[in-house]
Amino acid sequence: xxxxxxxxxxxxxxxxxxxxxxxxxxxxxxxxxxxxxxxxxxxxxxxxxxxxxxxxxxxxxxxxxxxxxxxxxx
Amino acid sequence: xxxxxxxxxxxxxxxxxxxxxxxxxxxxxxxxxxxxxxxxxxxxxxxxxxxxxxxxxxxxxxxxxxxxxxxxxxxxxxxxxxxxxxxxxxxxxxxxxxxxxxxxxxxxxxxxxxxxxxxxxxxxxxxxxxxxxxxxxxxxxxxxxxxxxxxxxxxxxxxxxxxxxxxxxxxxxxxxxxxxxxxxxxxxxxxxxxxxxxxxxxxxxxxxxxxxxxxxxxxxxxxxxxxxxxxxxxxxxxxxxxxxxxxxxxxxxxxxxxxxxxxxxxxxxxxxxxxxxxxxxxxxxxxxxxxxxxxxxxxxxxxxxxxxxxxxxxxxxxxxxxxxxxxxxxxxxxxxxxxxxxxxxxxxxxxxxxxxxxxxxxxxxxxxxxxxxxxxxxxxxxxxxxxxxxxxxxxxxxxxxxxxxxxxxxxxxxxxxxxxxxxxxxxxxxxxxxxxxxxxxxxxxxxxxxxxxxxxxxxxxxxxxxxxxxxxxxxxxxxxxxxxxxxxxxxxxxxxxxxxxxxxxxxxxxxxxxxxxxxxxxxxxxxxxxxxxxxxxxxxxxxxxxxxxxxxxxxxxxxxxxxxxxxxxxxxxxxxxxxxxxxxxxxxxxxxxxxxxxxxxxxxxxxxxxxxxxxxxxxxxxxxxxxxxxxxxxxxxxxxxxxxxxxxxxxxxxxxxxxxxxxxxxxxxxxxxxxxxxxxxxxxxxxxxxxxxxxxxxxxxxxxxxxxxxxxxxxxxxxxxxxxxxxxxxxxxxxxxxxxxxxxxxxxxxxxxxxxxxxxxxxxxxxxxxxxxxxxxxxxxxxxxxxxxxxxxxxxxxxxxxxxxxxxxxxxxxx
Numbered sequence: 001x002x003x004x005x006x007x008x009x010x011x012x013x014x015x016x017x018x019x020x021x022x023x024x025x026x027x028x029x030x031x032x033x034x035x036x037x038x039x040x041x042x043x044x045x046x047x048x049x050x051x052x053x054x055x056x057x058x059x060x061x062x063x064x065x066x067x068x069x070x071x072x073x074x
Numbered sequence: 075x076x077x078x079x080x081x082x083x084x085x086x087x088x089x090x091x092x093x094x095x096x097x098x099x100x101x102x103x104x105x106x107x108x109x110x111x112x113x114x115x116x117x118x119x120x121x122x123x124x125x126x127x128x129x130x131x132x133x134x135x136x137x138x139x140x141x142x143x144x145x146x147x148x149x150x151x152x153x154x155x156x157x158x159x160x161x162x163x164x165x166x167x168x169x170x171x172x173x174x175x176x177x178x179x180x181x182x183x184x185x186x187x188x189x190x191x192x193x194x195x196x197x198x199x200x201x202x203x204x205x206x207x208x209x210x211x212x213x214x215x216x217x218x219x220x221x222x223x224x225x226x227x228x229x230x231x232x233x234x235x236x237x238x239x240x241x242x243x244x245x246x247x248x249x250x251x252x253x254x255x256x257x258x259x260x261x262x263x264x265x266x267x268x269x270x271x272x273x274x275x276x277x278x279x280x281x282x283x284x285x286x287x288x289x290x291x292x293x294x295x296x297x298x299x300x301x302x303x304x305x306x307x308x309x310x311x312x313x314x315x316x317x318x319x320x321x322x323x324x325x326x327x328x329x330x331x332x333x334x335x336x337x338x339x340x341x342x343x344x345x346x347x348x349x350x351x352x353x354x355x356x357x358x359x360x361x362x363x364x365x366x367x368x369x370x371x372x373x374x375x376x377x378x379x380x381x382x383x384x385x386x387x388x389x390x391x392x393x394x395x396x397x398x399x400x401x402x403x404x405x406x407x408x409x410x411x412x413x414x415x416x417x418x419x420x421x422x423x424x425x426x427x428x429x430x431x432x433x434x435x436x437x438x439x440x441x442x443x444x445x446x447x448x449x450x451x452x453x454x455x456x457x458x459x460x461x462x463x464x465x466x467x468x469x470x471x472x473x474x475x476x477x478x479x480x481x482x483x484x485x486x487x488x489x490x491x492x493x494x495x496x497x498x499x500x501x502x503x504x505x506x507x508x509x510x511x512x513x514x515x516x517x518x519x520x521x522x523x524x525x526x527x528x529x530x531x532x533x534x535x536x537x538x539x540x541x542x543x544x545x546x547x548x549x550x551x552x553x554x555x556x557x558x559x560x561x562x563x564x565x566x567x568x569x570x571x572x573x574x575x576x577x578x579x580x581x582x583x584x585x586x587x588x589x590x591x592x593x594x595x596x597x598x599x600x601x602x603x604x605x606x607x608x609x610x611x612x613x614x615x616x617x618x619x620x621x622x623x624x625x626x627x628x629x630x631x632x633x634x635x636x637x638x639x640x641x642x643x644x645x646x647x648x649x650x651x652x653x654x655x656x657x658x659x660x661x662x663x664x665x666x667x668x669x670x671x672x673x674x675x676x677x678x679x680x681x682x683x684x685x686x687x688x689x690x691x692x693x694x695x696x697x698x699x700x701x702x703x704x705x706x707x708x709x710x711x712x713x714x715x716x717x718x719x720x721x722x723x724x725x726x727x728x729x730x731x732x733x734x735x736x737x738x739x740x741x742x743x744x745x746x747x748x749x750x751x752x753x754x755x756x757x758x759x760x761x762x763x764x765x766x767x768x769x770x771x772x773x774x775x776x777x778x779x780x781x782x783x784x785x786x787x788x789x790x791x792x793x794x795x796x797x798x799x800x801x802x803x804x805x806x807x808x809x810x811x812x813x814x815x816x817x818x819x820x821x822x823x824x825x826x827x828x829x830x831x832x833x834x835x836x837x838x839x840x841x842x843x844x845x846x847x848x849x850x851x852x853x854x855x856x857x858x859x860x861x862x863x864x865x866x867x868x869x870x871x872x873x874x875x876x877x878x879x880x881x882x883x884x885x886x887x888x889x
């Protein structure tokens with residue numbers, strides 16, 4: 001149990017550090033390419049989730065932004 | 075309801091044109107004094123001087139008193155007016171150009187002015203074309219009321235040249251470029267200023283160095299951190315964070331790319347610079363001399379110290395602390411005028427109008443000058459009464475606040491000069507003749523300064539001077555300045571009398587032809603003798619002048635060239651009487667003295683006899699009317715009341731705003747000077763104390779000795795009184811100028827006869843030799859080349875004469 005907690009703690013610290021230093025992750029929908037292949041294999045389209053940038057904000061950073069927005073003025 | 079024509083500045087027939095026209099398009103331009111519209115603005119006004127009347131902001135400033143409320147107003151209310159939409163303040167639209175013919179119509183205070191005359195006469199008072207169908211006119215016609223125009227129809231065309239003709243010409247060159255003295259003073263000031271600054275900082279150099287050294291670590295840290303910031307583009311961090319906050323991946327990508335590029339380039343630059351610096355440092359350690367290394371080190375220290383200084387704590391302090399001068403603003407002036415307790419001003423100020431400024435408030439000398447147009451009906455003299463209140467309203471010391479009437483404008487134009495420093499407290503300007511220089515009485519002599527620090531000169535020739543004040547106001551000092559100036563003209567003969575016995579004029583004894591001091595009869599008798607002799611001398615002088623050819627004496631008065639020819643006896647003769655009230659109120663001599671002085675004042679002017687009078691009790695008994703009304707130059711220091719003021723400065727001076735009673739006890743030496751310039755001016759007498767006066771007199775005496783004009787009392791001669799014979803030795807010294815070592819007896823005898831005809835007429839060289847024998851003076855052989863041939867005659871050596879005369883003086887009992 002204690003091991004689990006220690007593991008969770010280090011995991012949390014690592015995730016926070018990740019969110020602080022590298023706020024962006026590759027878009028899971030397009031695997032960071034910005035483009036989504038069609039099912040038929042021909043053509044395809046730009047990824048809507050990341051607006052074709054291939055980058056998405058990590059959930060932790062998003063949560064942090066929301067928290068800031070809610071607690072701070074303006 | 076009284077006619078509003080009589081409001082305002084008496085000579086104008088209408089209220090100022092700035093008010094007359096509510097139409098903004100037709101409004102006169104302030105300052106320019108002409109209207110720019112094609113259509114004549116208002117009712118014909120003979121006087122188009124709008125520059126002084128129209129308020130600077132062009133608002134129609136109409137006092138309430140200018141409003142004419144008449145019956146018939148209501149009849150037009152609500153009718154469409156062509157002036158609708160203009161600024162409608164109560165009374166603002168009154169045109170003041172119509173008077174009612176009967177109880178008819180009048181201008182509507184709400185709807186603006188009526189320019190045309192109501193009624194059936196189609197008379198335009200304004201030059202505006204009659205408009206058929208004008209509702210106002212129709213209304214008036216319906217009522218049958220006919221206001222008659224009061225202003226003559228006329229044009230108000232004013233050209234730029236007309237404006238220029240009324241204006242004053244500013245001097246082409248500033249005063250400091252025209253006067254050598256002022257230029258020198260300005261130059262001296264500038265040099266002194268920079269010398270002081272250099273000395274101030276020079277002394278503090280070690281302090282500055284220490285400060286720089288102490289602050290340099292911080293500067294080094296700042297520089298290092300700044301470099302890091304620059305290399306890693308830390309200033310872009312907030313922008314990138316903002317992009318993250320907005321989840322704007324696209325912008326973030328762009329910013330990140332930009333950052334990468336920057337960091338790459340800047341790192342390269344930094345590396346190159348660092349390597350270069352290290353290399354240079356290493357080489358210079360090996361090559362450069364030690365002093366150069368120290369210099370570079372010191373420079374680096376200075377640079378880091380400078381960078382490490384907090385913004386609010388500079389390395390160096392100011393060498394000169396400028397006095398904090400409160401700006402004089404229009405608001406302050408209006409507030410102060412409103413605090414005077416003058417009902418008219420308060421009424422106008424309460425409405426937020428009435429006090430206007432015809433010219434911007436400017437710096438003028440060491441102070442501010444505001445030209446103020448007071449509300450209608452208020453005169454400058456009303457303000458002068460309340461100088462102290464004005465000072466309180468301006469929040470300045472009384473000595474800073476100098477309200478004056480504008481000499482050539484209307485009675486409501488106030489020139490308010492507010493000095494930075496109290497005039498009585500500011501350092502008096504030293505008299506320009508203290509150290510060197512002589513005067514020429516035919517030119518105005520330096521006397522003092524005006525509140526703005528400019529030199530004030532007083533003419534002495536062809537005029538007389540009256541100085542009056544309360545005891546202790548600086549009267550005798552003022553007189554002494556004039557007398558010192560006169561003493562420095564070697565040709566002038568000084569007769570100095572001081573009837574108080576205080577000895578304030580004592581220094582002048584050594585250059586005075588006659589001198590008496592004391593409150594006793596002896597001094598008065600001496601004055602009387604001199605005055606009688608002077609009146610007698612007037613006859614002589616007049617005869618001399620009359621006998622001169624026209625080309626020598628064109629104006630029948632003494633000229634500089636005539637005054638220089640001493641044998642004519644037309645040299646300037648100064649008779650100064652301090653505390654002259656003692657003379658004029660003398661029980662026995664008073665009446666005669668008054669007559670004599672009046673004669674001298676009236677006739678002596680052109681003949682070079684100048685009377686300087688100073689009194690502390692200027693009333694009818696102690697200052698004869700004939701004297702007080704004929705004097706040219708008057709100087710009134712602090713006096714108690716109106717009567718004294720007017721006795722000195724002339725009748726109605728008080729009413730005209732020249733009020734020496736407004737001076738405070740601290741205003742020593744400050745007074746109104748009338749007659750010296752074009753306009754009366756407040757003048758501060760140059761301060762010359764007694765030791766300085768003695769020094770100046772010493773110089774004057776030297777100049778007189780050199781010119782051979784030292785006479786009378788100054789060389790120990792008793793006053794010329796019946797029964798006491800003048801000394802031959804002194805007379806000889808007089809006629810034998812210092813620059814001639816010796817002179818023929820013949821010549822001397824001639825000159826002696828000129829000097830005192832009744833004593834020496836008929837003397838021969840032999841008489842002279844016989845007279846001088848008892849004194850131990852022998853005549854010597856003097857050879858002179860006359861027309862090529864050497865002529866030998868007997869004569870006298872001045873050195874012998876002077877030695878014997880000095881010995882003789884010592885033995886004589888002191889007077």
